[in-house]
Amino acid sequence: MLKVEHIGIAVQSLDEMIPFYEKLLNTPCYKTEVVESEKVNTAFFQKGTTKIELLESISEDGVIAKFLEKKGEGIHHIAFEVEDIESEMKRLSDEGFQLLQTVPKEGADNKLVCFLHPKSTKGVLIELCMERK
Numbered sequence: 001m002l003k004v005e006h007i008g009i010a011v012q013s014l015d016e017m018i019p020f021y022e023k024l025l026n027t028p029c030y031k032t033e034v035v036e037s038e039k040v041n042t043a044f045f046q047k048g049t050t051k052i053e054l055l056e057s058i059s060e061d062g063v064i065a066k067f068l069e070k071k072g073e074g075i076h077h078i079a080f081e082v083e084d085i086e087s088e089m090k091r092l093s094d095e096g097f098q099l100l101q102t103v104p105k106e107g108a109d110n111k112l113v114c115f116l117h118p119k120s121t122k123g124v125l126i127e128l129c130m131e132r133k
Helices: 014-025 063-071 085-094
Strands: 003-010 031-035 040-047 050-057 074-081 105-107 111-116 126-131
Touching: 003 063, 003 126, 014 040, 014 050, 050 063, 063 074, 085 111, 085 126
Parallel strands: 003 050, 074 126
Antiparallel strands: 003 074, 031 040, 040 050, 105 111, 111 126
């Protein structure tokens, strides 16, 4: 793993939270994107090398909607940038971590992603991400 790529935060409303984070971070939202496969709208902020991803559900049965129902707004996941996602997936699987995908899938912000099940990471949802070529 190369670095923390971003921190994902589940929110009820991007319309409400984008201005809030723009004020908090003193920086504009640089990108919004819909990820249909995850049933989510995303908004990204960058301050120095730190990136924040806001996640808003676009479906009542989406993973973010379920998260918000159980836990409310807050940190959803921590994403780590990797050089070779398939090699890292194999390494972590060999180390006993449970992957939520068997192959990387398309994520937001031009990334290939894979999530690790929180049951195998002491309760923290971990995302692996690699820039798509």
